[in-house]
Amino acid sequence: MAEITIQAATPDRFDDIQHAFAGGGDGAGCQCVWWLLRAKDWDATTVDSRRDMFRAEVDAGPPPGLLAYIDGTPAAWVRVGPRTRQPRLAHTRNYAASPDPFDDPSVWAVSCFVVRREFRGQGLNRALLDAAVDFARDGGARVVEAYPIDVRVQKTSTNDLYHGALSTFEAAGFHEVARPKPHLSIVQRDLAG
Template sequence: MSGDTLRGRPAYCGVVQTPLVVRPLDAETWPAFAALVEANNGVWGGCWCMGFHVKLGKGRTAEQNRNDKEQRVREGTTHNALVFDGEQCVGWCQFGAPQDLPEIKSKRLYDKGLTTLPDWRITCFFTGKGHRGRGVAAAALAGALDQIAQRGGGIVEGYPEETDDRKVAGSFLHTGPMGAFERLGFTRTRPISPHRWVVTRTVAPA
């Protein structure tokens, strides 16, 4: 698979090799992930990449989100493909089973047209300040697909925004840009908002 990376193998963004590598989020890589989140205000004001696991708000604090994320890492119920530049984590792509990531964007319209749940969801991307425009999201997505293949593969859904006719700041494309998904073989299945689509592809087991 073009772009596949795991634990120290070079990441490929399109046809250009970069020094980025992709590793899974686990106990070993948690400190580097936490350092990136802390350097970016907890990510969106303290989400800690928990917004697709549970409903945020209602008194939840950034500290609670951090603790819950770390606990899920220990339990193996959260999955992020972390992008590294050397020893520094510079971004990620989150993925997981639908039961672990139930709080997707545009959920009402998604549920209205739902026929069958996928095996995997790709829910969000984040790139740290100073590292945008380097292909971090593309490397993260390729790495997530590689990790999904290692876990048995299956039908994978994403929920990116298309930006064909408008300019959108990268920080707002937290569910991913359409182009990154389509370059890795995803096809548009159905729209669930004016600019957000369900996209799918099947990943073979490794």
């Protein structure tokens, strides 16, 4: 049985994060800064400038996400943090149905997963999600929000599942608060109780 360990995305793990990004999907190109930039600003960036922005974010702290290792090998990533630090969410029409104001710093968002191809199907998204909830709770979050895809409604490519699958969030105790599109859900988990 493989050993899964999860660590915060600290500066000393930057190269490990890059390894996790490089194994499939859009992580290597996106550098997980999509949610930090408005569309026009995103269009003006290159992969190198995105990597520099991401490095600056990781170096400045607090950690913008978590990194999963399988038997010591960097295998997967999740972005989690206060929704206010992911400004594109506030400017994306599909997420306007969120019941909480976007300037509420106690609402944290799980917005992106990356899993290397060779480690898919091993439950890493669920392990990262559980760790993200604990990380958010420890960081003072009142609510954790996410924007998963309902694959029962629409078949979705692996690259487009960076939001995560709705079934994973439901199994982790999240409940749907809005359905902006038939395949796109907004879910929350209340951490106050």
